[in-house]
Structures are given as C-alpha cells and as structure tokens.
Amino acid sequence: MSDKPSGVYVYGLVGGTGAPALDEERGAVVAATLAPPRLLSCGDLTAIASDLIVLGDTALDTVMQDSRQAEALVLYHHAVLRAFVGEDTVVPFRFGTLFHDDGAVAGALDRSRDGLLETMRRVNDAIEWGVKVFVSRDRLGRRIEEETSAIAELKAEMARARKGTAFILKRRLQRLIEEESEQAIVGCLGTITDHLSRRARESAQCRLQPAEMHGRDDEMVLHMACLVDRGMELDFFTLIDDLREAYSGFGFEFDITGPWPPYSFSDCRLEGDEDAA
Amino acid sequence: MPLETGGGQDLALSDLLDRALDKGVVLWGEATVSLAGVDLVYVGLKVLIGSVDAVQRMRGAAPGGLPAAEADETA
Structure with missing residues (x-):
C-alpha cells in the first residue's frame, strides 16, 4: 500500500x-x-x-x-x-x-x-460564540394569560356564558393567546438581538434548527453567531446571564455554543487561481 | 447529541456541520483538488445526526481522537 x-x-x-x-x-x-x-x-x-x-x-x-x-x-x-x-x-x-x-x-x-x-x-483577535434562544410556548402562554387584561375579561365572560357560547369563547381565547404569544416573541427577540448585536463586534443570523437537531422540547426561535473581542468574553456571558434572568419568566431559555473559529465571519469565496473557471 | 469540549460547553455535531461545511473561506482554483463529494458528505452527515451513537462512534473513528489542546479540556 x-x-x-x-x-x-x-x-x-x-x-x-x-x-x-x-x-x-x-x-x-x-x-x-x-x-x-x-x-x-x-x-x-x-x-x-x-x-x-x-x-x-x-x-x-x-x-x-x-x-x-x-x-x-x-x-x-x-x-x-x-x-x-x-x-x-x-x-x-x-x-x-x-x-x-x-x-x-x-x-x-x-x-x-x-x-x-x-x-x-x-x-482579528476575536472569537465566534453561538447563541441559541428557545421558547416554551406553554410557559409563555400561561404568563400571557395571567397578565393580559383582555384575556381575563374573556375568561370572566366564559364563566358566565352558556355551554354553546362558552365553546366559541374558548376558541377565541385560544386564538387570542396565540396572537399575544407571537407578538411577545417578536418583541422579546427584537430586544435580545439588539443587546447581543451591541455587545459583539459583529453578529449574524444562523439557520434555525429543527427539534431533531437541537434535541430540546422547546422551539428554537433565534440562532445567532456573535464575533466577540478576545478578552471580552466575560462581559458577553454576563449579558447572556442578564437576558436569561430577564426572560426566563416568559418561557425563554438561552444556550451558548463555542468558542468557535470565526466561521460565520469568514464566509467568502475567493478564486485561488487566475485560470479558475 | 453533545460532544464534551472545553469549559463545560457541549459541542453539538449539528452546530459543527452548519459551520465547517457551510461557512468559512472557500478558496477555489485550478490547483485545488476537486472535492465534489463534499455536498454528498453533508447530506450523509445530516442523516447521521439522528443516530444515537453517532458522536461516540465519530470519536472512536479517529484514532488518537482530538488534538491534546482540545482533549485536555474535557477533564
């Protein structure tokens, strides 16, 4: 051989x-x-x-x-x-x-x-970290049920309603919770993305992974790559901890992956040969 | 499907594949040996992500495993 x-x-x-x-x-x-x-x-x-x-x-x-x-x-x-x-x-x-x-x-x-x-x-002198954000729609929905006045009013109306009407109101309640949840997710992710982007030298969106890839029960709603200056990792981790604390009550969870070579920020195609097709 | 790496972090195979096979500098040229099979490799590896023992098997598949700088941090 x-x-x-x-x-x-x-x-x-x-x-x-x-x-x-x-x-x-x-x-x-x-x-x-x-x-x-x-x-x-x-x-x-x-x-x-x-x-x-x-x-x-x-x-x-x-x-x-x-x-x-x-x-x-x-x-x-x-x-x-x-x-x-x-x-x-x-x-x-x-x-x-x-x-x-x-x-x-x-x-x-x-x-x-x-x-x-x-x-x-x-x-130069930076390392890539991955941030994954998951949400439990059940936990978020329960939180929204507790805090949304329109939902409390609908529930009170349901309690007074006859059986047929109560069924319709229950459907309306479910729709309302879903709509409020979607709005909450969009709003929270906007704030989270903004915080992460400001703390990183550069950031990029990564593909969301399906459950069979990330292996968790909750839904992945954000996947970012952050280019963080070497030596600033602790600040970055502290930010993640703060975000985790602020959003856990709404059913959000955070995972950090890395350190990665900066794959997501070296994404360019270069012709290595003059005669290349 | 985590693979233990340094600092208590887990390296998920799916995260690695999304980066190493999909990002990073692509340097093409006449002097580059054709690796036309890379896309096929990616498909094959994606399928294997669902396999329970994939990561352990991968570790075993590379005699000597990972370089010392990485392996030391698994302790």
Whole structure:
C-alpha cells in the first residue's frame, strides 16, 4: 500500500507563527490520514496545513462519500482549528480545502492575498460564540394569560356564558393567546438581538434548527453567531446571564455554543487561481 | 447529541456541520483538488445526526481522537 501524500489539506490561516501543542496522533480513518498539522508560510499569510494520505488505491471521492470516514475528518478539521483559536487569530477555511502540494497552496494564497488579509483583519483577535434562544410556548402562554387584561375579561365572560357560547369563547381565547404569544416573541427577540448585536463586534443570523437537531422540547426561535473581542468574553456571558434572568419568566431559555473559529465571519469565496473557471 | 469540549460547553455535531461545511473561506482554483463529494458528505452527515451513537462512534473513528489542546479540556 502506498502512503504518499495525496494532497495538502488546508484548515485555515493563523495570525501568528506559533503552533499550539498538538497530539502527535493523526486524524486517521480507515482509508485516509491527515498528518499532524504544520504551518506553511506564504509572505505575510500563514496557513495551517496537513499532508493528506489516502491509503492504497482508494479514490479520494470514495473516502469523502463514506459518511463515517468523512465525520472523523470533519471532527479533526475542527479540533485543529479549535486548538489554534485558543491562542491566536484564525481564519477558518471550509472543510475540504485540498491542494496538490505546498506550491499550489502558496500560489492560491498569494493570488487571494488581499481578500484573505481583509478577512484576517475582520476577525482579528476575536472569537465566534453561538447563541441559541428557545421558547416554551406553554410557559409563555400561561404568563400571557395571567397578565393580559383582555384575556381575563374573556375568561370572566366564559364563566358566565352558556355551554354553546362558552365553546366559541374558548376558541377565541385560544386564538387570542396565540396572537399575544407571537407578538411577545417578536418583541422579546427584537430586544435580545439588539443587546447581543451591541455587545459583539459583529453578529449574524444562523439557520434555525429543527427539534431533531437541537434535541430540546422547546422551539428554537433565534440562532445567532456573535464575533466577540478576545478578552471580552466575560462581559458577553454576563449579558447572556442578564437576558436569561430577564426572560426566563416568559418561557425563554438561552444556550451558548463555542468558542468557535470565526466561521460565520469568514464566509467568502475567493478564486485561488487566475485560470479558475 | 453533545460532544464534551472545553469549559463545560457541549459541542453539538449539528452546530459543527452548519459551520465547517457551510461557512468559512472557500478558496477555489485550478490547483485545488476537486472535492465534489463534499455536498454528498453533508447530506450523509445530516442523516447521521439522528443516530444515537453517532458522536461516540465519530470519536472512536479517529484514532488518537482530538488534538491534546482540545482533549485536555474535557477533564
């Protein structure tokens, strides 16, 4: 079996030239191995790269289309960037950036230098944190029932009404609670988003996840990525705690994810080669 | 489906896939080896998110697991 490198895998760029302590173990799966990461300098840009070794006669596409093998490589991709982001500014590349050799990496970096430097400045000395906001519509509905005068009046009317009328009023009550809940959610999320945006250097909306992905009973109503200056994390967490305290009575819950390499703020496409289609 | 990482935070596979496979700098060019399978990988991985043992299996699938800087923080 051949163990010659099949290409040079690039995880992203790093601001400094120091490498964190990384395990000598490789990101290996059955048919492919990412060698321990090394730094590849190209002028004022430094890439974090590994040799990718595909064993034997296995085609690379075959490896990538095997979900279990691809999973392991995705996790290793993240683990490497995660180790670097603890120490320095990192510009993450999308999973799957692979070149023929070091010279091809250097050429591509050189040709996209301006865009890469701009991205590096954008995320300089900052870390991405994810904020997920969930709401329990039951808890919110109960709170609205307690506090809305129109609902209290409707309930009193129901208590006095005959059976047929009470049924109609009950339907109206349910609709009213749903409408009030929607308005409350929109209002609360506006305020929450505003607070988060003001505390972060930049913020971005992420895709809302369905229950089978986030695994909670409550509904996800907001998913944001926040680019937070390094050293300002405690302020950011304090803000989340304050928001949690202010909104928990309305059925809102907050989750923080991260620290992430600033994926959501390095979302650009660059042509690495002049002749590229 | 959390994977323990540093600082008591959980790394959800779905969060990682939404970032690592969907965001970040895309550097294309003639010298880039074609990874046309990436979209297929993403579909396959999405399906696996629902699998109970997916994360544990993923950990086991990478001998040596995560680099030390990450692994140390799981303690």
